Amino acid sequence: MSEQLISATKSAFKKQFSSNAERVFLAPGRINVIGEHVDYSDGFVLPASIDKYICFVVKASGQNEKSRFFAADFDDEFSFDIYDKLVPAEKHWANYLLGVCHAMKQRGAELKSFQIAFSSNIPMGSGLSSSAALECGFAFILNDLFSLNFTKKELALIGQQAEHEFVGVKCGIMDQFASVFGKKDHVMMLDCHSLNHKYFPAELGDFELVLFDSCVKHSHLTSGYNDRRKDVEAAKKIINEKYPQVLKFRDTTFEMLNNIKEEIGEQPYLRTFYILKEIKRVEAAAVALSKGNMITLGNLLTETHEGLSKEFEVSCDELDFLVSETSKNKGVLGARMMGGGFGGCSINLIKKDAVDRVSENIKELYLKEFGIEMKVYPVKISDGIKECTDDAI
Template structure:
């Protein structure tokens, strides 16, 4: 799969620019094993880079200030002058790249012209962070070819800033961080505020990570997200007033929350309860991985889905159906919705010898119930962004 992507991207470069690329880069998508909606609530997340990539074929233009992109999957070109001030444009995919360049330009670093063709195996719109791969992949290319001396954290933050300023999405740092910092068979326990992080083994012999794409995304994601933030903020206000000595939300206990239940009201209480329990589940999941207890990890995933669906209320009928039917199957350790909610993918931990049978059953049930053909992605935990300069590095 990786080899095919690289060969296709090299062919696209030749077609677009009538020459050979000099460099190849792979930028991965990501999954989040556990820890949803806690990244903006003083909690930890547990993401990992996956073996779905954007491949960039690149040639440096020493005698030009023009940077030209060919988006092979869209059959579209876009160019800009690296000596000019950049502003957002109508072509949305280009804004992810322009935002990265603008952030680097504002830092006072100098770059030059490039020709870049790119293609992807990261499914678009499925919650696997193709946008972060695009942003951070370009930042990595500029850093490598123009010796900008950016740290990995700086590249992740530049990707996030691009999305904030040129795309208009006020995203957290998790997606960009996972794309840059990913390691094969490792999950990252990340504090999204401080960027403190630790790696933990995630080599689960005999088990596979499989994503079921519901192929739906309900329009109330943004409004629902904003409503949840207001609910949580109200709960936090009551907690901090009663317990001013506690600085971070994650340090409140469930007993403290219970004391504030009447003052904050039913909805803020249940939202905060989900978050405090989810923060603790992330810590428990790390322990389960460290001790090679996949059954315990699966149990925590099931608890997370129950909390997201019934307490934080960000699931939907289609995802609940996928998760609940999957959880019934023998050979499934855990299943839950992944991402912001109201559609997208479920993430499932399944015994390898059961994957084919279970995916067939769930796909048929989903088709029968909603008349939608779900998509299935088996993923492996992979390295972060890297340059590939010879076929000896390429996985077949």
């Protein structure tokens, strides 16, 4: 699959820029096994890079030339002067890249002109973090191309800053960190407070992770995401005032939260209650994975969906249907919505010999209920961003 993507992106570069690219890079999408919406709340998350990518082909250009992006999937180009002051553009997709340049220049990087074409086989709008792959893949390239000497951690933070300042989504750090630090056949347990992380073997045995794409993306993702973050931040502020001894939000107890329930209000309470429970589920899931306890892992996935749907309220009818119907099938240990919410994919832990049967059953039911063709993505856990040489392709 990646070979076809690389070949197509190289061809797009040559057609657009009338020359051959010099280097090729792959930036992966990611799944989050568990730990949704806790990455901006001092929580732990359990992400992994997957074998779906944005491919970048790149060439440094002359000093006086404009820098040029070509989004092959959109057949759209954006050019700008790298030496100018950078501001968000009208083309939304270009802002992920401009934001990276801006963040690097703020850190003193001396950037030069370049030509880049990129294309993707990460399903857009499906909760697989194509945006983080775009930001961090591009940051990785500039860092390498111009010998900027940023660390991997700095590259992840640069990607996050780009999304905050040029795209307008106040995302946490998980997606960017997973894209940069992913390790084949391992999940990463990331402490979103300290950014310390450790790897756990992803030994699923007779089971595999399969994504069911609802093929819907409701328009209130960005506003809904930011609104829920505001709810949690409001609760945090009151917790900090009432309990100054709590230095990390994740150390808040349910008793503390219940004591201030009336003060913070019902909605922020529910959001915060979900966050605290989810942080504990991540720790339990890491232990379950390390012991190969798939039954426990599946139960935790299903509990997370219930919280996302009823407490954090970021699910939708389509995702609730997918999770509910999938869970009824023999061979399924757990299912939940994945990503920011309001559409995208469910992630499902299914016995290998049941994947085809379950997938076809759910596709049929989903089509009948919503008139939408559900897509199925089996995924394998891969390495993070990397350069591709001819030998490696």
